[in-house]
Amino acid sequence: MPELPEVETVKSGLKKLLIGKQLSSIENDWPKSFPNSKADVDKFAIKARVVNVRRRAKVLLIDLDSKYSFVIHLKMTGQMVYRSKQNNFGAGHPNDSLVGKLPDKSTRVNIEFSDGSHLFFNDQRKFGWMRLMPTAMIKELDFFKKVGPEPLSSSFTAAVLAERLNRRSRSAIKAVLLDQSVIAGIGNIYADESLWGAKIHPLTTVCDIPKNKIKTLHNEIQFVLKLAIEKGGSTDKNYVDAEGKKGSYMDFARVFRREGLSCPRCATTILKIRAAGRGTHLCPKCQKLPR
DNA sequence: CACTTGACCTGTCCGC
């Protein structure tokens, strides 16, 4: 479930691997995964070179010297895996890799570079997508027009968080943290983890959260996201980085997917409830609803 | 207008 730390990890990996590579062909098996016409691909991608790899929110951007870019959303089960011509057998450490020789049956798009290396867009559930568009037009996409601030940018202060949250002051905090127009990049894993850190019940109405707890929540969001980037993201089921390797944040998770186990702070049994339509994990003792 | 639910998909796991 790629969220900000996972997409950031893929971005860093691709940036090291792809810059300067020249595209030689693109194949895809599922039109929704890559809807561009062959004519567009031939004109704006083939023979173009990768000049940059970026991330905004959970979206990955690969810029080409044709002034076109690939805009990529991994959604739930998307992977972007690079393979050199010499090594198409995973990262070399079988336990670190979830993917073997590619393409496999989850491969939706297969990009080949002129040196014989490949970039595979794999997506078991077909929710993800990538498409080619003019770099200058990316900021005009509806999603980018309304997406909120990057939570790890220096301008994202506790005051900014408070101001953003107030836009939906009568909603449950969990739903608001998942709203990409409020803050960019937080998903189900890191919403649960930061709310546990700040001792806030996920169903708490935003206006019922005291100011000092907003400050704590701000710290926790940044702490959790930074730690997750350090650990290479969270591999629950599908997620892998640009080399096919798993992330290890799940080993450090305090509540996410730990229902029935004990809270690392107070040893109370962790509960799983439903909030904002999602499985939501919390410690019933540390995270109480105000009343 | 604000919030919730359903759709998009496939693979896995659970109970019968």
Place this chain on the structure above:
DNA sequence: TGCGGACAGGTCAAGT
């Protein structure tokens, strides 16, 4: 062992 159904969770569209 097979089979149906619930569940996984990012985002947009549709419904309440």
